[in-house]
Amino acid sequence: MSTTNRLNVVPTVTVLAVVKNRLIGAQRGYKLLKKKADALSLRYRQILKKIVQTKLSMGENMKSASFAWTEAKYVGGDGIKHTVLDSVDGKAEIRVRAYADNVAGVKIPKFNACGSGSLIGASGGGSGETGTTTATTESKSELTGLGRGGKQIQKCKKAYKEALQTLVELASLQTAFLTLDQAIKTTNRRVNALENVVTPRLENTVSYIKGELDELEREEFFRLKKVQAKKKKDAKEREEKEESLSKGEGVVKGEGGSGAGPVGNLIDFANEKDEDLLF
């Protein structure tokens, strides 16, 4: 309630209205931001859960993938590596596409693995499409290891494809996680600022202005009371004076006539002015 924690304003009724409006705005903003923060942290926790799951399955997938490769090497011999390498034509079979997902107004980058066929890739996201595109590109390498180890190579390929899928998913989740983390931090800072700084300051200002206005009113009231009291006193004095005047008119006639004239005039003047003030 110190003077520092309020706006530096002139305490008037207009300013009070303005500040009150601002206060209402701040409170509404606080509520909205709070909702946003809640939504974000809900998503945040979901993503966290998914990350843990994906990481666990990642380990599994990688393990089985590299073991599938071992199996292929066992059956096909070490030289099969070069055969596979040479059948690659430098075009990526799986591409990662990035797009933005919107959570409570926060843009979250997402990655999606899709096959090389750009037409199919453009038609929509999801893991289902990779299956269809690989089928078209597979025919080229499917005869690899025909003599020995072909099945194992296909198995290995599938296993690594799965691992890659998980990897992309994990990357997507991690990026989303970081972005969300940043967004949540900012939103929370705003929420806290609104809750702990802006709103109290506005409230303080409102109460300050109200206090000042009350103070003014009380001052005014007191002044009026004073004036009234003075008026009453004056009226009484005048009455007394008139009474005494009427009692001994002759004695103080000259004196009273010369002295009371301007005094009476003054009172009259004050009276008139009082009337003015009162109305």
Next chain:
Amino acid sequence: MFNTKDGFLEATVRGCVGGFLRTEDYSNLQQCETVEDIKLYLTSTDYGSLLQNEASPTHPSLIVRCCLKKIVQDFSFFDLVKAAEPLSTFLQYLKYGYMIDNIVLMVTGAMHEREVTELLDKCHPLGMFDSIASLGAVSNLRELHRIVLVDTPISAYFGECFRDENLDEVNIEILRNSLYKAYLKDFFRLSQMLGGLTAEVMKEILCFEADRRAVNITINSIGTELSRDDRQKLFSDFGHMHPEGQRDLALCRDFEQVVSVIVNSTYQNILQKSTSEEMNIDKVFYETEVMKCSSMFAQQFHYGIFYAYLKLREQEVRNLMWLSECIAQDQKYRIVDGVISIF
């Protein structure tokens, strides 16, 4: 007669057989916790001299490389001794399989415009020949045949398979398998020409090899665009499954049918323990091969033991590769799936 000409080399091979890892070695190796342990254990075997100078962070591929070196070492010794005529040809024939692989590797590499030196590194050392480096320069099959292969024994196989076709039009795997088919046929012819015990044992093992290839090609081509006729073209012209079994194999559409074809052939007994896993079929075939090869050592005065020695060494490389990969990848319970102890 045999001993005067080939006795020394036969004795050498028999001596080398002592260098194979035994069943107890494998059971000891299975107890290893890290690849480093495997290396340590192997230093007390025949691989010791090759492994001891290797730097410390051991990778499974290092062990495999060393084992390959061992085979190459042995075979370069055979070359050094200069075997007498029929045996030297026989030994050369053993290398043709690797040569085919190398040629195919070089040709595919050349089509993708890779560096020749880089490709040479990838080639199998047993399949090297003098003009291999110039393979990187060829652009079509006829040129390949005319310039490079005409001096090599492989040229005959090429001529047999492809006369005028363009290199790009032939699928490289079909090329490889056609070459291999021609090679097996030629090897079969050679061993029959040698006659005697050699012909007998080699017939058995080459028939087995032909059948295995037929089965493998069938399994691997299920669900691919390879047509039935093309598939049958890749099968060898001999073997226990020729021709009825092969005809049946050509018709197979799924794995179960393949299994039933095998069961109907001479191989019914080997499949008994196999389940429906593809991996198991390979293992069963490898096991049978090892069995057949080691039984070759029971007889004397034939060339089959050289073939058997090579095949057993190959199996040992596979064993060690599997073992060290399993241990490196922390999948020790899978070790038994791949290791076939030789003796």
